[in-house]
Amino acid sequence: MKDYSPSEMMIVRAARELEDGQVVFVGIGLPNLAANLAKRLHAPHIEMIYEAGVFGARPLRLPLSIGDPTLVTGANAVCSIPEIFMFYLQGGLIDVGLLGAAQIDRYGNINTTVIGSYQSPKVRLPGIGGASAISLLAKKVLVITNLTKRGFPERVDFISTPGFLSRKGERDKLPVEERGSSAIVTDLGVFGFDRDSGEVVLNSLYPGVKVEEIREKVGWELRISDQLTTSPEPEKEELRIIREELDPHRLYI
Amino acid sequence: MKESKVLSMREAIERYVEDGCTVICEGFTHLIPFAAGHEIIRQKKKDLTLCRMTPDLIFDLMVGAGCAKKLVFSWAGNPGVGSLYALRRAVEKGIPHRVEIEEYSHFGMAMRLLAGAANLPFMPLRDYYKCDLPKVNPNIKEVRSPYSGETLYAVPPLNPDVAIIHAQRSDPYGNTQMWGLIGVQKESAFASHRVIVAVEEIVPEEVIRGDPNRTIIPGLIVDAVVEVPFGAHPSYTQGYYDRDNQFYLQWNDISKDVASFQMYLEKWVFGVKDRQEYVSKLGEQTIKRLTPPASWSKPVNYGIYR
Numbered sequence: 210m211k212d213y214s215p216s217e218m219m220i221v222r223a224a225r226e227l228e229d230g231q232v233v234f235v236g237i238g239l240p241n242l243a244a245n246l247a248k249r250l251h252a253p254h255i256e257m258i259y260e261a262g263v264f265g266a267r268p269l270r271l272p273l274s275i276g277d278p279t280l281v282t283g284a285n286a287v288c289s290i291p292e293i294f295m296f297y298l299q300g301g302l303i304d305v306g307l308l309g310a311a312q313i314d315r316y317g318n319i320n321t322t323v324i325g326s327y328q329s330p331k332v333r334l335p336g337i338g339g340a341s342a343i344s345l346l347a348k349k350v351l352v353i354t355n356l357t358k359r360g361f362p363e364r365v366d367f368i369s370t371p372g373f374l375s376r377k378g379e380r381d382k383l384p385v386e387e388r389g390s391s392a393i394v395t396d397l398g399v400f401g402f403d404r405d406s407g408e409v410v411l412n413s414l415y416p417g418v419k420v421e422e423i424r425e426k427v428g429w430e431l432r433i434s435d436q437l438t439t440s441p442e443p444e445k446e447e448l449r450i451i452r453e454e455l456d457p458h459r460l461y462i
Numbered sequence: 463m464k465e466s467k468v469l470s471m472r473e474a475i476e477r478y479v480e481d482g483c484t485v486i487c488e489g490f491t492h493l494i495p496f497a498a499g500h501e502i503i504r505q506k507k508k509d510l511t512l513c514r515m516t517p518d519l520i521f522d523l524m525v526g527a528g529c530a531k532k533l534v535f536s537w538a539g540n541p542g543v544g545s546l547y548a549l550r551r552a553v554e555k556g557i558p559h560r561v562e563i564e565e566y567s568h569f570g571m572a573m574r575l576l577a578g579a580a581n582l583p584f585m586p587l588r589d590y591y592k593c594d595l596p597k598v599n600p601n602i603k604e605v606r607s608p609y610s611g612e613t614l615y616a617v618p619p620l621n622p623d624v625a626i627i628h629a630q631r632s633d634p635y636g637n638t639q640m641w642g643l644i645g646v647q648k649e650s651a652f653a654s655h656r657v658i659v660a661v662e663e664i665v666p667e668e669v670i671r672g673d674p675n676r677t678i679i680p681g682l683i684v685d686a687v688v689e690v691p692f693g694a695h696p697s698y699t700q701g702y703y704d705r706d707n708q709f710y711l712q713w714n715d716i717s718k719d720v721a722s723f724q725m726y727l728e729k730w731v732f733g734v735k736d737r738q739e740y741v742s743k744l745g746e747q748t749i750k751r752l753t754p755p756a757s758w759s760k761p762v763n764y765g766i767y768r
Contacts, residue, residue: 237541262643263643272542273541274707275491276490276541278492278698278705281642281700287643290645290646291573322594330554333549333553335537337566337568338536339568342588345588345591
């Protein structure tokens with residue numbers, strides 16, 4: 210019986226992917242928790258940029274929305290939306306982008322647009338937002354999402370955000386070779402990508418999780434890395450920070 | 463003698479928002495012009511093309527109330543909460559009637575407004591590679607650089623008929639100052655044929671002239687100035703009041719069901735004659751809950767140069 214939840218494991222694992230000094234593009238929810246955890250531990254000089262147009266935020270409370278006023282008071286800089294996308298993202302200043310995903314498929318393509326057809330959708334999802342630009346323009350992209358059967362179909366109905374753009378892609382046409390998602394951090398394990406085919410590969414399991422458990426939830430014949438690792442469990446300090454400082458009201462964990 | 467542009471919200475909406483026109487009401491989480499949105503519903507405006515990067519509750523309300531013919535947007539959720547149910551009902555089921563959608567990404571919308579403001583025929587950007595959106599939105603086109611030959615995507619300009627902006631303050635001539643998240647309001651104002659500015663307070667010219675760097679929208683392009691305290695609620699105004707997160711959470715249940723949605727409209731939109739009445743109805747306790755302690759910045763010295 211573990212003394213931590215799958216959500217906490219996911220946040221801890223995502224935080225460990227971040228390195229000190231990186232400039233990180235953050236959304237609300239799990240990405241925000243992961244980035245703040247990393248900042249308090251091994252990456253104190255990480256710079257967080259919020260899509261709403263805030264640099265160096267020092268929020269006094271956990272933001273419910275991406276444009277919470279607590280992000281502004283005490284921040285280093287506030288800028289407009291065109292500036293965030295043109296100068297920071299397109300300009301190449303972002304080391305890591307953190308994304309969520311409603312659905313993600315065999316090649317890491319993310320769908321946040323529609324279930325069913327675009328013209329007459331069964332379910333209308335929110336849409337792309339900043340995700341496509343983040344995926345294409347950040348140097349590295351981490352997707353943080355729960356592993357569910359509905360969330361991992363073989364093919365998404367609509368590509369809102371492209372997955373890993375393999376080397377064997379249309380190299381002449383696209384100046385975004387090797388961009389797109391780099392890793393998918395879930396509540397059961399971590400996936401990477403085959404650099405040639407662009408296919409999702411299971412790289413790491415969490416303690417106590419079996420490969421079969423993961424295979425069951427993935428809607429295709431999942432490739433397993435021949436160097437499959439087990440992620441180390443969360444440490445006491447990592448859990449303390451999450452529970453006492455970052456999410457004391459347990460909104461996300 | 464300069465003429466004051468001050469009007470009531472009712473007059474401003476009557477005069478500048480016509481049935482069938484294209485309206486933009488920007489504000490990225492911050493400064494969303496809800497008072498104007500409510501007045502548009504009260505005046506039963508219809509067939510509008512509504513533009514906002516994130517429709518938020520303001521367009522969920524206006525779509526559910528039957529004001530919209532079309533929606534131009536890039537992300538249509540209830541931030542941090544879930545879906546915009548009235549919007550989904552219109553798109554998925556045609557309730558109260560079908561609404562046409564024209565969808566972009568945040569980057570695409572921002573660049574449309576930049577092109578619109580700068581009088582350019584298109585704006586190139588490094589978005590949309592390998593995405594399905596260009597397949598369903600023919601306005602997003604592949605282009606090649608005339609210099610390097612590299613492939614980019616282009617979006618056309620967006621030039622709405624009216625832009626509605628909410629800000630902290632303006633003088634009576636429309637010189638508008640805002641702080642906090644500034645979103646894409648400046649671009650949306652310059653891109654639009656008419657501009658209505660709604661502010662927490664109308665201040666004397668001297669106050670604006672005392673800090674000209676803070677002026678985001680010049681009076682030159684403003685047609686109407688409306689004084690409407692608490693005009694952005696349930697969104698927020700930096701320094702004045704907080705976002706009503708409680709309400710955003712409640713909205714999930716209110717808009718989920720047509721009956722509760724209608725009840726909300728009857729009570730809070732049609733049941734009040736203006737924002738002042740809405741604020742009294744909200745009550746002192748709510749106002750108090752949403753009022754933050756102050757955090758003043760250090761004044762800056764511009765110098766006097768004779």
